[in-house]
Amino acid sequence: MTMTHTTVDLYRIHDRRDELLARAKSVHFAKWWAQFLAAQEREYANPAWPEIPGLGEKSREAALGARHARLLSASGRLEALAFAYALTGDARFAKHAREIAMCLAVDETPWMDPVVHKAIYPELNADLGYATLCYRVAASLGWLAPTLDDADKGRLLDLLADRAAVIHSDAERGAWWGDAPNSNWTSHLMHGLGAAALALWPSRPEVARPWSAMATDRMRRMLDLAREEGAGLEGVGYYMGCYLWPLMYGTELRNVTGENLFEHEFWRKCALFPLYHTLPDLSGRTPVGDSHYPGLGGSAFLAGVAREARDGIAQWQVHRMYERSGPGMLDLVFYDPTVPEVAPETLPPCRVFHSVQIASFRSGWDKDAVYGYFHGGSNSWSHCHLDLNEFTIDAYGERLAIDHGSWNYTPHYFWTVEPQISTAWHNTVVVDGADQRQVPRYRMSYDAREGGDCYSLLEQYLGCPEIQMLRGDATTAYADMLDRCWREFVFLPPDRFVVYDNLATNGARVQRHFQWLLHSPHPMTECGDRIEVRGSKAKLVVQPVFPTGWRCRFPDRLARAHALPDRPLHECQCLSLYPPWIHIWNESPSKPPYPQWDDRGGVRVYGPDYQYLVVLSPQRAQAEVDWRLEPLQAPGVEGVRITAGDRVDTVVFKRQGGDYAVGPVTSNAEKVVIRERAGQVTALAVWNGSRLAHNGCVLLDEPAPVNRAVVRGGR
Structure with a gap:
């Protein structure tokens, strides 16, 4: 008895043809649809399985890579032609797609990337490209089904059954992506398995149902997470x-x-x-x-x-x-x-995603808005860089303080810390030139603490329309050198950020070398008490308030980028702020007193506490710096007062101690932000404080410490 093979149109394209064809001619799709059909016309003239030039002259690894690239390319061509046929009914597209499918079915090239992924995961037999191949064959089979005879359908169903079994087997044997509900590998591999299972559903239920059950379970767990x-x-x-x-x-x-x-x-x-x-x-x-x-x-x-x-x-x-x-x-x-x-x-223009330790701030939803981004997380999370407590700033249609993002992957990416991944290539604090701690990438949950001692938690968030503030605690990521690494990030809409780094070195008898880094695609110029990052439409005014006696330099990032082959070169400038640094031999005992490492010689030469307080003001390119800064300092307290016309912002951070008086502020709070206009307080924020007076006027008097951010005066 001859078996008749039943196929499945996974997206019901044939049933929806009229609907989709009408949509293809609509305003959003008409241009793309014409280009898509023209591309299929050109594809029809190409060989189904093109020869690879110089294949016999390539090394074994290079030849495998070239064949695998041809395989993936062919699957993409197959999918596009099959889709075009399902919508247009043009038999030419179906004929060429069938030729590709039959070549793909008999090609002996491994479906797993034989060069990079197989080297990293030699114990596995399926990867992202493998899953893509499964999906494309499964979808194309359903779209081409009206033009395929039963033998062709059987060949492609056999191919799907054979290849999907590998994904299922790897997952059953403990492949990491078989149980990693925070990873794109899990969703991709499970989709490949699930699409193949659903294509096999009518004809091979004995394998299709357990495979689909596994895929469905993993997808649900990803959504649950x-x-x-x-x-x-x-x-x-x-x-x-x-x-x-x-x-x-x-x-x-x-x-x-x-x-x-x-x-x-x-x-x-x-x-x-x-x-x-x-x-x-x-x-x-x-x-x-x-x-x-x-x-x-x-x-x-x-x-x-x-x-x-x-x-x-x-x-x-x-x-x-x-x-x-x-x-x-x-x-x-x-x-x-x-x-x-x-x-x-x-x-709301500002949002904190507490589950993944990310914060986003903006002055509004217009295209010229000021935008700030700040993140914690874990250096055990997949695809992370070593950049906890990093910020970025965009304004007036220009990127001003940037993250480089990813360069192209190479085998080196998986074995070492390439420059664009390192702490020093991000807007972070670098200690002794070292990277933040890291561990092998962990895969189970969104708990930043679970994967290892290299995380930053976003804490102490307070927000109202006039003030946004929070802390990133990255102490564990620097714990080989620091006992405290807190970055306070304050946004004062519409166009001011205050960044305060509260750092404490550990007990090692060494001098730590700190760098406070900022990267931009635009030129940087030191202008006395500030640095300006100058774009064509906008600029970022960088004003270090602390440490007293700060200095800056501009490390060369592009020289390193040019030295690396096969990398896209990202135009980038770097600013490094550093505190006074003592390395001259034979200093007079009067400066500094010895020993250096404790208080027996008097005042310590340096450490253990270090602070950076930097005001960042994005402006339009031609705008003048029409504000002034006043440093505020008392024992255990640093702050700044920013005056711009009749607007005054006061920001204070307490590291240690009890009550304090600094500038116009008297309080016991850990953090205070006060915004004034024409002498009237318009907004304030207090963290862990019960008393606050400003210019002698009591703004807070509570029996116990409170955390509060409010707009005053009915605004």
């Missing part, structure tokens, strides 16, 4: 891909089995995470970790979120992305034009 805020910990670039796979699998699963993953609360929350990473001018998102800049990728993910959650904020982002770079094939599948977009103006 992110349920609190819909946030991710691998950087926003990887986030967009990591959660695209559950979106795709959820769609496929519902179409085939009726099971619904979209009832999960993750989908109703997740649109805000990329939104608060998006720069005001829409040129990209904050490229922390291995994320990239420029560009707003991930429109298909947000289109699906808008559709499933009826989320207008997601739809607003989708439309802005279409305006800048256009849609893609999956956008046509997921986009729902009936979801009205909702602009973000009604949302």
Whole structure:
């Protein structure tokens, strides 16, 4: 008896043909659709399985890499041609797609990347590219099914069964990505397994059902892990891909089995995470970790979120992305034009994602807004850089204090700390030229403390419309050298940041070398008591208040970048602020007194406490510096008073002690921020204080310490 093979159209493209063709001609898709069809016309003239020039002359490793690249390219061509056929019915596209599919089915090239990933994970047999191949074959099979005979269907179903079994086997044997619900590898591999299982669902239920059950379980666990805020910990670039796979699998699963993953609360929350990473001018998102800049990728993910959650904020982002770079094939599948977009103006401009230790601040939702980003987290998290307590600043359509983001991956990336990953290439504090601590990447939860002693927790958040402030405690990441590493980050809307680093060295009898670093793509100039970062549209005025006697230098970043082959060169300047540094031999005993390491010789020469207090003011390029700073200092207390016309901001930090009086402030609070206009206090924030007076006027008198941020005067 001859078996008849039943296939599945995972996205019901054939059933939705009229709907999708009408959408393809709509305003968002018409240009892309014409280009897509033209590309398939050109593809039709290409050989199904092109020869690789010079293959016989390549080394074994290079030849394997070239063959694997051809395999992945062929699968992408197959998917596009099959999709074009399913919508247009053009038999030429189907014919060429079938030729590619049959070549792919008999090609003996390993589906796992044989050069990089196999070297890193020799015990495994499946990787990201492997999962992509499984999905593309599964989807293309359903789209091409009307043109395939039963033998062709059988060959492709056999191929899927054979390859999906490898993913399942690796996961059962303990592959790390088989149980890593915070990793894009898990979602990607489980999608490959799940798509193949669903394609096999009608014809091979004995394998399809347990494989789909595994994929569904892992996807649900990923959504559960992110349920609190819909946030991710691998950087926003990887986030967009990591959660695209559950979106795709959820769609496929519902179409085939009726099971619904979209009832999960993750989908109703997740649109805000990329939104608060998006720069005001829409040129990209904050490229922390291995994320990239420029560009707003991930429109298909947000289109699906808008559709499933009826989320207008997601739809607003989708439309802005279409305006800048256009849609893609999956956008046509997921986009729902009936979801009205909702602009973000009604949302708070500032947001802390406590689950992943990320904070985003902005003066508003306009394209010229001032934007600040600050993050903690763990140096055990996947795709992190060694940059805990880093900040970035953008303003008036220009990036001013930047994170480099990721360069291209090479095998070296997995074995050493390349420059762009190091602490010294980020807006951080560097001690003795060393990196922050790190451990092998950990994969189980969002608890920053779980993976090892190399984390920063964002704490002590206070916010009101006039003041935003919080602390990043990265002490464990520096604990080989420091007993305290606290960075206080204060945003005074619309255009002022105050950064205070409270540092304490450990008991080692050495002098620590501190650097406070800031990176920018723009030139930097020292102008007396300040440094100016000068872009074409905006500038960043950097004003160190403490340490007294600070000095600065401008380390060369590009020389190192030019020395490394096969790297995209990122234009970047660096500012290094450092405190007085004593290294001259044979100093007179009168300066300094000896011994140096304790109080027996009098006042210590240096340490153990160090403080940086830096005021950062983004301005338009031609604006004048029309404000002045007044340092405030008392035993155990540092602060600054910023006067600009009739506006005065006072910011005070207490390291130790009880009550204090400094400048106009009398208090016992650990942190105080007071904003004045025309002599009237308009807003204040207090952390862990019960008493506060300003210019003799009592602003706070409580029986016990409170944490409070308020706008006064009815504003």
